[in-house]
Amino acid sequence: MKVGLITIGQSPRMDVVPEMKPYMERVGIVECGALDELTRDEIEELAPKEDEEVLVSRLRDGSQVKLSRDKIVKKLQECIDKLEKEVDAIGLLCTGEFPELKAKKLLIEPSILLLKTVEALNVSKLGVLVPDPKQKEMAKRKWKKVVKEVQVRSVSPYVGTEEELRKQAQDLASSELIVLDCIGYSTRSKEIVKEVTGKPVLLPRTLMARVIGELGE
Structure with a gap:
């Protein structure tokens, strides 16, 4: 293939x-x-x-x-x-x-794969990371299709620092599940978010x- x-x-x-x-x-x-x-x-x-x-x-x-x-x-x-x-x-x-x-x-x-996966997991409180602050409202509308409550924070996977990622991830620690909503987030990004929050994390790539x-x- x-x-x-x-x-x-x-x-x-x-x-x-x-x-x-x-x-x-x-x-x-x-x-x-x-x-x-x-x-x-x-x-x-x-x-x-x-x-x-x-x-x-x-x-x-x-x-x-x-x-x-x-x-x-x-x-x-x-x-x-x-x-x-x-x-x-x-x-x-x-x-x-x-x-x-x-x-x-x-x-x-991946947008559809992520939405359907989260929907299938039947969570009610979702944490989402996006690259740019201007994407927050769009992300809330998108994820409210499948969950009741959405928290969105932003940090760029390209120019953001690990310190910034840890800070933003901490704000999502009360979520049941966290989605890194950009293909640019790496496996290292996932490790950091999981370490900071103690919650399961979905990585698109x-x-x-x-x-x-x-x-x-």
Whole structure:
């Protein structure tokens, strides 16, 4: 089985994919980034305006980039159209919601995997970490679909420090379950949050990798 992994930033995602590979031993990987062919000026044009939904990702040089969800959808679809000719399934390396995207192959969206997993666990109080403060209200609306009470805190997985992560995680310690709601959060991020809170933590990149690995068996 071969899977196409699509980032809203630039590929290859050396910060993400190596942590996914151990769960996908029989799966071939092809990557594509929505910003792969763009110049810095062109990328800046995709920045969110005040009223636009904010997404956060990573460029090839390791720097963080903020993007407008609506402006990036077309670029993601172009990656899907390109990769689906050579892969058996496509996975989005982003936990944003993209109902507009269409694929002729299996489309694996971590946003849906996370929502359905949390719903199945039947928790009533959820803690959520997002990269940017402007994503808090959006996250509350998203997670209120499946839980009664949601606490949201923000720290960037790209430019935030471990100290900041520990501080924000501590505020979520009263939750039953914590979701790291960005593909950029690492296994180290999960370890820290679990250590600070003593609560179970869902990490998107490994959850999705496990599902892809199951499909590839």
